[in-house]
Amino acid sequence: MQTLSFTEENYMKIIYRASKLSSPGKTKEVTTNEIAELTDTKPASVSDMLKKLAAKGLINYVKYQGVTLTTDGEAKALLVIRKHRLWEVFLVDKLNFSWDEVHDIAEQLEHVQSDELVRRLDQFLGFPEYDPHGDPIPNEKGEMNSKKKVYLINMKIGDKCDVVGVKDTSPLFLKYLDKIGLTIGAYIEITDKIEFDQSLEIKVNNGRTIIISKEIANNIYTLD
Amino acid sequence: MQTLSFTEENYMKIIYRASKLSSPGKTKEVTTNEIAELTDTKPASVSDMLKKLAAKGLINYVKYQGVTLTTDGEAKALLVIRKHRLWEVFLVDKLNFSWDEVHDIAEQLEHVQSDELVRRLDQFLGFPEYDPHGDPIPNEKGEMNSKKKVYLINMKIGDKCDVVGVKDTSPLFLKYLDKIGLTIGAYIEITDKIEFDQSLEIKVNNGRTIIISKEIANNIYTLD
DNA sequence: GCAAATATTTTAGTTATACTAAAATTTGTA
DNA sequence: TACAAATTTTAGTATAACTAAAATATTTGC
Structure with a gap:
């Protein structure tokens, strides 16, 4: 090879x-x-x-x-992308870098040659499916989720999406989400963005409309 | 810089x-x-x-x-050595590589440029002082343990010491050491030296007694 | 002390990778 | 079909690292 x-x-x-x-x-x-x-x-x-x-x-x-x-070329490209994103997860999850500091270092690490290294790194990180920017990570066969995770705060008026995760997984935060009916798996539509405080008006599961602050919206991952 | x-x-x-x-x-x-x-x-x-x-x-x-x-040059050299040895610790301690598999990968990783990466990796690993081969790891200032490594062949009857490294890092040699139970970290005592072939009789971890040839003893570093 | 042997440097290249300006070619379109 | 835009080819450049052979310096043996 x-x-x-x-x-x-x-x-x-x-x-x-x-x-x-x-x-x-x-x-x-x-x-x-x-x-x-x-x-x-x-x-x-x-x-x-x-x-x-x-x-x-x-x-x-x-x-x-x-x-x-070619098939071969796509595999090669996906492997580089896989390595880049896995290293980003390592840098953020294990070395506590913030997600906006890791790109340049990952650009270097992605070129290290060792299939075994990648396999073991992947395992060490718990086979993550997304990197710290929300981009999907190809698995060893080059397969990956087809959509990018985006913070709810970045959606536009009229956008429809699924709630798929949260950044802050503290019980307190999850309890709050539960209370306002915004659970993981919910299907939502952004109906308005309030300029003043950047809060969002969203319709949950084609039903009730709720308002959430920008702090909350900045902690929720969505997939469209 | x-x-x-x-x-x-x-x-x-x-x-x-x-x-x-x-x-x-x-x-x-x-x-x-x-x-x-x-x-x-x-x-x-x-x-x-x-x-x-x-x-x-x-x-x-x-x-x-x-x-x-020069002072500058030594600092540069020590940084490369520091990075190499820290990555070796990472590969062995975190990714469960065996110590005879990590050299080539560390040769690549040692050239990644980022002082912050090295600092954080060091911290993540718990500021290790020795790499998996027993070589001391320079700290951020380039300081490291200077404890002299002595070839086992040079020890005298009655000497007690720790096995801290090997000269020949070939997989074959490392695998053999593993087999006879003489791993890095073992505490040994030289109980006899056989004149005829210069082989050594040693007691490992205050327990089992084994005989090793002069070729083997000439490849093992100890620290007393 | 000096000649021969050895070590080192210089000269004058080579190879490989990646890049570019300018000219030539091909393609798409009006 | 002719022209503009895109692309490729040609004929280079730059850089990094290497080398054989010749020149030079140092060391060694007598």
């Missing part, structure tokens, strides 16, 4: 991300210019690299037509 | 190690040929690199006279 250079791995990651953009489950052809923007290089450099990646069987590359990942 | 390339960091590590060899606390001049052997390159390559490291203020380099580390 060939190992890729640091740069090649980054290209794979970027091509994967770009190919999944917009359309949720679908895969789209990624263009040279697009990759050049994302890697902050020139299209000429990208053409160069695409030839290399195609030669290694990682992308389907038809000149002037853009690229898609 | 300049960051060094992967290769530069490895040179620093090797120069540090070679400069401390034989004489315990003392520092010796390290020669070009010596470094070439240790890095598995040619002397010409080493001369090249030495000029680079000297220009960065990391080594005292007088042509044809060998090199020593």
Whole structure:
């Protein structure tokens, strides 16, 4: 199993991300210019690299037509993403970094080569399904949840979503949620956002309407 | 604070190690040929690199006279060693690798750049003083235990000591030690030395008595 | 003390990776 | 179909690390 250079791995990651953009489950052809923007290089450099990646069987590359990942290439990309997100969980859960400090370190750690390391790290962390930013973590086979977890505070008026988790799991907080009828699994719709205090008006399970403060909304994960 | 390339960091590590060899606390001049052997390159390559490291203020380099580390250079070397050994502790203590499997992974992890990461990892591991091979771990200031490691072969009848490390870290050797029950941390007493083949009779953990060959005894570090 | 042996440095390259400007080509579209 | 935009090719650049061979310095043996 060939190992890729640091740069090649980054290209794979970027091509994967770009190919999944917009359309949720679908895969789209990624263009040279697009990759050049994302890697902050020139299209000429990208053409160069695409030839290399195609030669290694990682992308389907038809000149002037853009690229898609091969099965092999997608696996490679997902592994890098898996490693990045697992390390982020490690940094936040175990080393107590905050979620906005971990990206640069994870960018380095994701390139460490050892399948056994990844397997054991995953186990050590309890096989997490989401990273600290709410992004799903691929499992060893490359499978993952298809949606991103988002804090309720970030939803827009009219958005509909499921309540899937909380950041603060203290009994007090959970008890409060129970009291206002906002349990995990609830289906909600954001009906208004109050500018003044950033509180939200939401309709729960197509029924009752309640108001929650921005502090509460900032502790609730949703999935749309 | 300049960051060094992967290769530069490895040179620093090797120069540090070679400069401390034989004489315990003392520092010796390290020669070009010596470094070439240790890095598995040619002397010409080493001369090249030495000029680079000297220009960065990391080594005292007088042509044809060998090199020593500057204060700055020693700090850099000690940081790499610190990171390597901390990651080894992580891999063994947290991810349950065995001590003969971790070297190659730690070789990669030691080059991740983030002082905060090292500080937090150290804390997470409980500020360990020795790595799984028994080598002392420098603290944030570069200080570490200087307790002299002595080859078991050099101990005298009646000496009691702790087994704290090995010279030969090959999986084969480590596996053999495990098999005969002579693990790091064991407390032993030398009960006899057999003249004929220079093998040793030792009592392990105040219990079982075993015989080990001079080859084995010449590969085991102890601390009294 | 000096010549020979050894060690080291310099010279003049090589290889590999990744990048780029400019020219050439292809594609999509008006 | 012609032109603009996108892409690829060409012909380089930069950097890092390495090397053989030649030149130079140091050490050693006599």
